[in-house]
Amino acid sequence: MINQNPKRSDEPVWWSLFGAGGTWFAMITPITIFVLGIMAPLGILDADALSYDRVFSFATHIIGALFVIATIALPIWHAMHRVHHGMHDLKIHTGVVGKVLCYIIAFALSAIATIFIFMLG
Template sequence: MKAELKRTNEPIFWLLFGAGGMLSALIGAMLVFITSFAVPLGILPAEVFSYANMQGFAQHFIGKVFLFAIIALFLWHAVHRIFHSLHDVGIHTGPLARLLCYGIAFVGTMLAGWALLVMA
């Protein structure tokens, strides 16, 4: 007799969680270093993060892809961690909590994509 496997979308969320975790480990620490220490302490010139430079970066196709990946994957990583942490602290989540957590990530991802697309 063949056992049937239950179909689930959980691997998709674990994929986004893993990608966001890898990206935050590799790039997040450098972003914190640059914005919190390197520029304020004068290690990097302040012009590097001027409004004009950052706007130019965000308007370029590669910059948009980079910013979208950072925002979306960090967001999916965070909500997945929060969702599973609720169980760890004794709050047993149901479909509403799942919808709320992943809905926030979905809406945030769509807003980031929209904001980057309308940026001329």
């Protein structure tokens, strides 16, 4: 018999943030590291390309601000979801308290990043 009133789960929300964070971290972060950590120090990029004024104007433009926020926030959500499920795998059963704590940490760090980025402009 099919349950006509199934219990709603909040897991799709957390899994979507986990998936988005993992995808961002796997696809965008290596390019960012390559450009900022390898190309810039080796002088492959023009010195003007990463001047303070250009980086500041990028970070204060809405698209740049969203990029910076996503680069910070999405991997944090991915990591905290992984910590939450990793504790369960390690037989550290914290229940709802551990879940709420993990997601509050992710939310707080995301909010702090967002506030700092929007305070620049």
